[in-house]
Amino acid sequence: MENYLDSIGLDLSDAVKAAPALLGHKLIFKSPEGVTSGYIVETEAYHSDDPASHGFLGLTKRNNSIFQKHGTVYVYFTYGMHFCVNIVTGEAGSGQAVLIRAIEPVAGIELMMQRRKHRKLKDLTNGPAKLTQAMDINKDIDGTNIYDGPLTIAPGIKPQEITIAPRIGISKAKDHPWRFYIEGNEFVSKVSLEKIKKIL
DNA sequence: CCGAGGATCATCT
DNA sequence: GATGATCCTCGGT
Numbered sequence: 001m002e003n004y005l006d007s008i009g010l011d012l013s014d015a016v017k018a019a020p021a022l023l024g025h026k027l028i029f030k031s032p033e034g035v036t037s038g039y040i041v042e043t044e045a046y047h048s049d050d051p052a053s054h055g056f057l058g059l060t061k062r063n064n065s066i067f068q069k070h071g072t073v074y075v076y077f078t079y080g081m082h083f084c085v086n087i088v089t090g091e092a093g094s095g096q097a098v099l100i101r102a103i104e105p106v107a108g109i110e111l112m113m114q115r116r117k118h119r120k121l122k123d124l125t126n127g128p129a130k131l132t133q134a135m136d137i138n139k140d141i142d143g144t145n146i147y148d149g150p151l152t153i154a155p156g157i158k159p160q161e162i163t164i165a166p167r168i169g170i171s172k173a174k175d176h177p178w179r180f181y182i183e184g185n186e187f188v189s190k191v192s193l194e195k196i197k198k199i200l
Numbered sequence: 201c202c203g204a205g206g207a208t209c210a211t212c213t
Numbered sequence: 214g215a216t217g218a219t220c221c222t223c224g225g226t
Binding site: 057061062076077079080 | 207208209210211212
């Protein structure tokens with residue numbers, strides 16, 4: 001057995017398959033200050049034929065890593081102050097990824113509290129830019145790989161119920177129901193009124 | 201609880 | 214010059 005990811009056969013061949021498959025797994029980041037981790041409770045898929053995907057318009061300096069092999073970490077900076085982290089999926093060059101939108105804090109909570117100005121536990125990592133702030137994830141790890149980089153995936157919890165809902169925070173292709181979250185988890189950024197369907 | 205508006209800058213047109 | 218895969222504060226209900 002090579003590592004955990006191979007052992008569970010995590011399917012990163014397609015963003016829409018990988019997004020729900022990642023739910024429940026533990027996201028671990030080793031920073032110089034210490035290790036922080038949390039269960040992934042909310043994701044969004046960005047497919048290659050998707051106008052909302054950063055890979056849609058082709059290769060640029062900023063999105064280079066979304067065109068690398070699956071498992072590559074793609075971090076981008078937006079709104080002048082925020083970072084968001086993605087895990088690349090599919091064939092190299094296809095330009096698709098899964099955005100990590102929220103996690104449930106597990107380890108390094110004190111550290112995350114400090115970085116988040118001692119906000120309440122529930123406001124620590126319930127949003128894509130909040131979790132990167134709490135874990136201190138930035139452009140430095142853009143292009144690293146979850147198989148051997150500082151950001152990795154490990155065993156976590158088994159979701160009892162997964163809700164599929166429209167993506168949020170974007171202006172294009174909002175209609176694609178490619179947001180996934182663990183139903184009932186209080187660290188999900190925003191519970192949707194429009195629940196397309198539920199799967200186990 | 202909820203919605204509106206501001207912050208702030210890399211990237212793209 | 215405009216935009217954005219967001220967050221926070223503030224004001225109303």
